[in-house]
Amino acid sequence: MDLVLGVALWASPPCVKFPGLVVAALARRRLGAARRRRDGRAASSAASSADDGVGVDxxxxxxxxxxxxxxxxxxxxxxxxxxxxxxxxxxxxxxxxxxxxxxxxxxxxxxxxxxxxxxxxxxxxxxxxxxxxxxxxxxxxxxxxxxxxxxxxxxxxxxxxxxxxxxxxxxxxxxxxxxxxxxxxxxxxxxxxxxxxxxxxxxxxxxxxxxxxxxxxxxxxxxxxxxxxxxxxxxxxxxxxxxxxxxxxxxxxxxxxxxxxxxxxxxxxxxxxxxxxxxxxxxxxxxxRDWFENSADVTIPNDVNVAEYLIDIVSIDATSAETTAETSKRIDRIVKAMASNPPALAEDDVSKGLSTASDALALTGKRVGFWGQFPLLLKRSWRQVTRDKATNKVRLLTSLNSAMVFGSIFWKMKLTQTAIQDRMGLLQVSAINAAMSALMKTLTSFTKEKVIVNRERASKAYGVLPYFTSKLVAELPVGAFFPLAFGACVYPMAGLHPTLGHFARFCTILTVESFSSSALGLAISSIAPSTEAAVAMGPAVMVLFIVFGGYYVNQDNVPIYFKWLNKCSLIKWAFQGLCVNEFQGLKFETKRPFDQKTGEDVLERLSFQDATPLSSLRQQGNILSFLYLLTLYLLDTNAPKFAVMQPPPV
Ligand SMILES: Nc1ncnc2c1ncn2[C@@H]1O[C@H](COP(=O)(O)OP(=O)(O)OP(=O)(O)O)[C@@H](O)[C@H]1O
Ligand SMILES: [Mg+2]
Missing domain, CATH: 3.40.50.300 (P-loop containing nucleotide triphosphate hydrolases)
Structure with a gap:
């Protein structure tokens, strides 16, 4: 069955293949986990009877x-x-x-x-x-x-x-x-x-x-x-x-x-x-105090904090070889005394006598399922995102600031030959800017959030699917707001293709690209051991995407072994979509015979002649869904695992 599914997926087009492979792997894992849970349930239910709510030793x-x-x-x-x-x-x-x-x-x-x-x-x-x-x-x-x-x-x-x-x-x-x-x-x-x-x-x-x-x-x-x-x-x-x-x-x-x-x-x-x-x-x-004085030959002065004094007594003083040997000998003596002559334990006065199951903390016995968890987690994520005014303010200011700077540099571009390069430059930096700001925000926030999620998932509070879907839904409006603000500011300033439809497509392409970039940040953060590691890895990947972004290397000249990277580059698909949206239908002033007369000529030179804004969006959508599924898979497989205590050697 696995083999048939694997071959079928492998033969399918990329937009089905990659998400499909991730879903299949996730489903396979889930089934395995369910089987293991079923097998282990009998054992654990026997063990859980030890906790009868009246105190556990x-x-x-x-x-x-x-x-x-x-x-x-x-x-x-x-x-x-x-x-x-x-x-x-x-x-x-x-x-x-x-x-x-x-x-x-x-x-x-x-x-x-x-x-x-x-x-x-x-x-x-x-x-x-x-x-x-x-x-x-x-x-x-x-x-x-x-x-x-x-x-x-x-x-x-x-x-x-x-x-x-x-x-x-x-x-x-x-x-x-x-x-x-x-x-x-x-x-x-x-x-x-x-x-x-x-x-x-x-x-x-x-x-x-x-x-x-x-x-x-x-x-x-x-x-x-x-x-x-x-x-x-x-x-x-x-x-x-x-x-x-x-x-x-x-x-x-x-x-x-x-x-x-x-x-x-x-x-x-x-x-x-x-x-x-x-x-x-x-x-x-x-x-x-009594035990150390009587059994371990250690005198504790009256005026000291016993705990602090005992820590000093069992610390190795490594100032010199003699002090190390002397303190090690003392520790050996104390450990031996403890093993041979331990102090009597206190009377078992409370144990087993007091109920730990305070009725205010009583549980229903069953946890809420997906549809119970989803709205709860959605509400929590929504509050976290919308109330974080400090972060949102900084994001808005940086978006508007970049838009102002780009808008001033590329102010009211004309339809001259030199403005062709300016347009391409502006579209490329807009694509890079949207991708980078979404990536960096995700890398810094998700690595921290992952710590909470790992802890909660370790206590089986919820599944990875309700968590991840609720997070995506909650972050959608706020995530879309910043590229839209950027677009609304830069578009009229730079004098890009002046119709509402072109403006709407410009904003849509940037927004979807910003979500893809954020999804890349989620995938990287899922495997990165720390924020520092994620912040180092993310831009390194993005630089590769920028190189293959369609502006620096013409896609027809990309070496065959880098074609896949060219296809994965979310910058390239955004740049391609933005270029097609901008150049199609434009007519440029010409002075020399080899000047580019129309936007279609420009697109041909960029090897984008067959593309449409929709095809670029579709490719971005594929990357986005692949990265979301990959993150889901990574979160599921990278859940913290703990060592099981093995019986001591006999
Ligand atoms: N997974 C591990 N890999 C490598 N070393 C480990 C690991 N776990 C514990 N150690 C080592 O075991 C020793 C005891 O570590 P532990 O964290 O238990 O000390 P501690 O008494 O809690 O110290 P502190 O008071 O500084 O928190 C340390 O030297 C630590 O480096
Ligand atoms: Mg410690």
Missing amino acids: VTWREVSMTVRNGRTGMTRRVLDACSGTARAGRLVAIMGPSGAGKSSLLNALAGQVPESARVMLTGVLRANGADAGDGSGFRKAYVQQEDALYSMLTVRETLETAAKLGGSKDVKRTTETLLNDLGLAACADTRVGDAKTRGVSGGEKKRLALGVQLVGAPSVIFADEPTSGLDSFQAEKVMKTLSKLAKEHGKTVVCSIHQPRSSIVDLFDDLYLLADGRCAYFGPMSSA
Whole structure:
């Protein structure tokens, strides 16, 4: 079947072939995923019974993680046989020096270690005694170090959207409960904000990121450095929120933390101290001082912050060979003492006693489907695009500015022989300008948005299809506005073909080209690992399209091995359409016998004699649909994948 379909598509014309191949690949993948889901459903439903809404104890044994260096081939042990338990109603703080493995351990427990051939994760993870090594078995929230939120939505809108997508039973109540519980009621109607627009504070953003995760009614909350980048007041507020979620709602809270102040240390129930990937202490925070003094021969002065002092104790001092050897020996001694004589765990006072299923956070049990997700995501994208006044203002100003500059340079062109070149020049720079501004805007915005989408998709909030289609629809009017504004300004200034029909076609060609360019930006951003990489890749591709844009190299002279590039160049199709639209029907003044008399002569010299504005638009439409489908495919295949914990070697 695959073979027949493949041959049929291969033999079809390009406008069917490329989109068809992408759709077929996407459909094939979807079917495979559905089959895998069906096969795995039985297993995961058995595991999910571990989360019965009355508190989840997460236990890990012998968790190790090794990372192979791709260049040297050397393997490094990042986590070394770490064991411990996080119990319901308690807040466990993972602490240690920088590079000790805090984030790695947290990610391993949360099932968030990115899948890689170089990373090996082994160990046993259990939730209330049931195997949870494949990441299933309990409802969890994972709060990343970097806050990834839509900047133009208010705090309330952000929580409402998350609640609706998450399948909340009572969205209004869930939102209000979260606003109050997280101390966000005062800023509920403030926009989240970003570098361009002032919004909520860093601490409020962090609590909002936590709130977004809480709509899924998780039993276990993992937070990586929830206080990083916050001042001590905000840091304490965030930690108090996490502590409250443990104490009052029976959640199991595990967070990694760096240099907490004393008032924050007082909120920790248990401490998991890491030293170079090994467990140097795991037990109640309140027992740490006694245990270190009695079992590890470490005296902690009375007037110090215990947490900070312990981090110093398990840090390697690399100032000299002697200090390195001495501190390594001390760490070995502490790790050995921990393995042979661990502190007693606190009485199991809260675990299993408190329901984690707060009824305000109750879920309907089923998530909304495509038609439920589409309007929600459309509304969110629409708000994000239309409310971003700062970006839109800059885009409008640059469009008008370019139009003014081009319009002044090519002011009221006449029908002389020299004006032929001017017309071609103006049409080429207009095509380049429309393409470049759409490309750069997409490259910078979509790489950031992708982080949010990846996170939401990892928690299965929605599918790639409703997200992508809603985004395209929401961005359509705003995306079309800027090339139209450019066209409306430059066209009369330059004195281009003066009929309404020609003007309308000029604007349409530029608008479709700007969408194609934006689609190219989406495809590049889907594979680029960062904004910087995308911004480097995008213009490099566009320069090739400009070279084959029909102005610098005549399409009849393009070497055979570059013909395909000539066909892919969205600049070329736009330039061709603009030229045909402009030159057809024009008559030029002639002085010499070899002068070009008509616009048709000009088009023949450019090898555009057989083209029509419609055929150019059709080709642009093919490129556009191919790039949209490619982006859809790339977003689907490049969804973040996480390593599954393998059983420890026997
Ligand atoms: N996927 C990976 N590839 C290469 N090295 C890795 C990987 N994951 C972790 N490491 C290495 O493992 C060590 C521990 O990293 P980790 O991020 O867990 O430290 P950390 O204790 O969270 O540090 P920090 O306090 O600075 O955040 C680091 O040296 C890091 O470079
Ligand atoms: Mg870290």
